[in-house]
Amino acid sequence: MLEFIIYKSIICAIIFAVSLGIAAYSTWWERKFAGLLQDRWGPSRAGIWGLLQPLADGGKMLFKEEIIPNVSNKFLFVLAPALFIVTAIMAGVLIPWGPPVKIDETFYALQVSDINVGIIFLLGVTSIGVYGIMIGGWASNNKYSLLGAIRASAQMISYELAMGIALIALIITAGGTLSFSEIVAAQDKGFANIVWQPLGFIIFFICALAETNRAPFDLAECETELVGGYHTEYSAFKLGLFLFAEYINMFVSSAVMAGFYFGGYNFPFAHELYQAMGLQEGSWIISLIGFGSYFTKTLIFISVFMWIRWTIPRFRYDQLMNLGWKSLLPLSLLNLLITVIVEYFKGNINL
Amino acid sequence: MLGYTITQWLFGIISFLSIMFALMVVFTRNPINSVLYLVLTFFCIAAHYLLLNAQFLAIVHIAVYAGAIMVLFLFVIMLMNLNQDSEPQKTMMSKLIAGIIGGLLLVVLVGALKGTEQLQLSQVGHSEIGIVKNLGRVLFHEYLFPFEIVSILLLSALVGAIMIGKKEIK
Numbered sequence: 001m002l003e004f005i006i007y008k009s010i011i012c013a014i015i016f017a018v019s020l021g022i023a024a025y026s027t028w029w030e031r032k033f034a035g036l037l038q039d040r041w042g043p044s045r046a047g048i049w050g051l052l053q054p055l056a057d058g059g060k061m062l063f064k065e066e067i068i069p070n071v072s073n074k075f076l077f078v079l080a081p082a083l084f085i086v087t088a089i090m091a092g093v094l095i096p097w098g099p100p101v102k103i104d105e106t107f108y109a110l111q112v113s114d115i116n117v118g119i120i121f122l123l124g125v126t127s128i129g130v131y132g133i134m135i136g137g138w139a140s141n142n143k144y145s146l147l148g149a150i151r152a153s154a155q156m157i158s159y160e161l162a163m164g165i166a167l168i169a170l171i172i173t174a175g176g177t178l179s180f181s182e183i184v185a186a187q188d189k190g191f192a193n194i195v196w197q198p199l200g201f202i203i204f205f206i207c208a209l210a211e212t213n214r215a216p217f218d219l220a221e222c223e224t225e226l227v228g229g230y231h232t233e234y235s236a237f238k239l240g241l242f243l244f245a246e247y248i249n250m251f252v253s254s255a256v257m258a259g260f261y262f263g264g265y266n267f268p269f270a271h272e273l274y275q276a277m278g279l280q281e282g283s284w285i286i287s288l289i290g291f292g293s294y295f296t297k298t299l300i301f302i303s304v305f306m307w308i309r310w311t312i313p314r315f316r317y318d319q320l321m322n323l324g325w326k327s328l329l330p331l332s333l334l335n336l337l338i339t340v341i342v343e344y345f346k347g348n349i350n351l
Numbered sequence: 352m353l354g355y356t357i358t359q360w361l362f363g364i365i366s367f368l369s370i371m372f373a374l375m376v377v378f379t380r381n382p383i384n385s386v387l388y389l390v391l392t393f394f395c396i397a398a399h400y401l402l403l404n405a406q407f408l409a410i411v412h413i414a415v416y417a418g419a420i421m422v423l424f425l426f427v428i429m430l431m432n433l434n435q436d437s438e439p440q441k442t443m444m445s446k447l448i449a450g451i452i453g454g455l456l457l458v459v460l461v462g463a464l465k466g467t468e469q470l471q472l473s474q475v476g477h478s479e480i481g482i483v484k485n486l487g488r489v490l491f492h493e494y495l496f497p498f499e500i501v502s503i504l505l506l507s508a509l510v511g512a513i514m515i516g517k518k519e520i521k
Contacts, residue, residue: 120411
């Protein structure tokens with residue numbers, strides 16, 4: 001029992017630290033990438049290549065004056081950013097970062113918790129994430145904040161549906177399991193799920209963009225209409241937490257996409273490579289290579305998120321809603337139908 | 352610990368919390384706070400499902416009730432901008448009458464529950480029924496027809512909601 005607690009605590013601590021670290025350096029990479037796309041340098045003063053920029057930003061956020069609006073509900077105002085970041089980190093517990101390591105005849109999974117209803121847990125956590133935004137926007141007692149919060153939550157609820165249905169199709173192809181680690185492990189042999197679910201992946205990707213409130217779906221913080229959206233009244237580190245949580249969300253959803261559709265820690269010819277290197281199952285080197293593979297895919301997805309942000313202009317609100325309800329939802333239903341028919345004729349579904 | 356197992360302790364704590372939050376829903380003046388307490392109550396109920404080894408039901412409960420329905424509630428209340436001042440004040444008379452009626456209902460409920468200790472509950476099914484695989488198998492084999500009927504009921508509610516939401520029917 002004690003051993004189990006220590007092992008889980010270590011995994012928790014590592015994943016927590018990595019999430020925060022990646023979120024911090026995502027801000028740096030976002031600005032560097034924007035600089036690249038817009039033919040300028042990006043951050044370059046703090047440290048070599050501006051690598052200390054996240055620390056400088058964090059310091060600035062910490063030491064700024066904190067203003068709590070006098071008329072707002074103070075408790076809820078303070079609670080909202082904390083709630084938002086907690087739900088953002090919570091989704092990270094599901095991600096299996098690598099093949100299990102074998103120490104003393106016991107396998108240790110590189111995952112905080114292997115919930116057997118993992119996918120529904122993921123959907124639940126993302127839907128709980130709305131509360132941070134809504135409470136924050138309402139407690140600010142500012143019309144712009146409220147409008148931003150309502151936009152954000154309407155958007156998240158709308159896109160969750162298409163996302164859920166795309167995931168049902170994925171579950172059917174992945175062999176009828178709701179556990180994240182089993183879905184990743186099932187892509188061990190044969191192709192990654194992207195080959196069977198190309199349309200599903202595109203739907204999921206668009207929904208993930210919308211769920212994380214990233215451009216081109218960042219209507220919740222549309223400066224031209226809403227000043228700063230739901231975090232207009234926030235300052236200092238509370239604002240920092242809101243912005244930070246967005247990057248954590250992006251990191252987690254990138255990891256989820258890499259795991260669900262691109263094989264996670266598996267990669268082509270992995271078994272041949274391990275055999276050529278003479279590695280046994282459960283060796284820590286395999287886990288390390290698998291982790292590297294998963295992490296590379298995740299970082300690529302984060303970069304794609306940024307690439308899209310600096311390429312596509314923001315949608316109008318009615319366009320956003322039309323896309324969600326009139327295009328993505330029917331498309332995801334169609335995808336589900338096709339998946340079921342194909343799987344039926346492959347003999348994987350018996351009635 | 353005092354002769355109780357961990358599960359019993361958890362059950363006690365969660366029950367206390369869920370009843371407390373449920374009471375807070377009624378007693379808080381601010382509608383937004385009421386909604387938030389209701390969300391907490393749903394979380395406590397989900398914890399009860401977890402204690403009953405029904406993970407699927409617990410997570411779905413959170414995703415559907417806390418994640419979708421209560422968000423819409425919050426939506427409406429935020430947009431109506433209700434607060435303490437706009438709440439109608441009841442007269443002393445109506446409070447008194449409400450108190451008496453509620454007390455009578457309590458007496459009836461206590462009376463009805465008095466004879467329950469003789470009731471023997473037989474355990475239906477097996478304890479692993481809450482696992483999604485078992486639940487799905489039962490739902491789609493033994494109870495397929497009721498399941499489909501429920502889905503039609505939900506569909507008709509959906510269509511009805513859209514019809515009401517439409518501005519004008521052409």
